Amino acid sequence: MNRLMEFIATGFYSGKLPKMPGTWGSILAAILLYFLWPTNLKFQLLIIFITFILSVISADYVAKELGNKDPDCVVIDEILGMEIALLxxxxxxxxxxxxxxxxxxxxxxxxxxxGFFEKLPGGLGITVDDAVAGVITNVILRLIGGLL
Incomplete structure (x- = not known):
């Protein structure tokens, strides 16, 4: 397996930590976002675009290599979802x-x-369902912020 693709898809190997790989990937994303998330919306959108492309390509590659439609170790999609959640x-x-x-x-x-988006083929299906979860999270965060 291509080490770079694996490194990207597994969120710097955080998806290989024992139990709850999606949570580990999301925690990694939360830490990175807390320390590195730019305040400029254009930079945020650029980061999300790059992460989306990397997610679709690397998730598709690892899924094919492992012969698994949505391998647990692939967490780049959770990283993308967290980025969108904070957009x-x-x-x-x-x-x-x-x-x-x-x-x-x-x-x-x-x-x-x-669930509908999970049915999309390959890396797109792995990625888009978490992107949509990120959009829903973003809306809820905005609603909560508006109430406070």
Whole structure:
């Protein structure tokens, strides 16, 4: 297996940690976002675009190599979902923590329409369901922020 593709798809190998690989990938994303998330919306969108492309390509590659439609070790999609969850929002500790919790709950429960996107082929299906979970998380974070 191509080491670079594996490194990217597994979120710097965080997806290879024991138990709950998606949660480990999301925690890694939360830490990176807290320390490195730019305040400039254009830079955020650029990062999301690059992560999306890397996710589709690397997830597809690893899934084919492992002969598994959606391998647990692939967590680049969770990283993308967390980025989308914080799009246009402040990466302060409360928002990042709440975003992490909400994103994981939504990603695990997969409320409609998320399940539909999982059925897309290859890396696209692996990636887009988490992107949609990120959008839902972002909307909820904005609603919560508006209420507070």
């Amino acid at each position: 246009g929002l402040s990466a302060d500790i409360k928002t990042v923590f709440l975003g992490l919790i909400l994103f994981r709950v939504i990603d695990i429960m997969k409320p409609p329409p998320i």
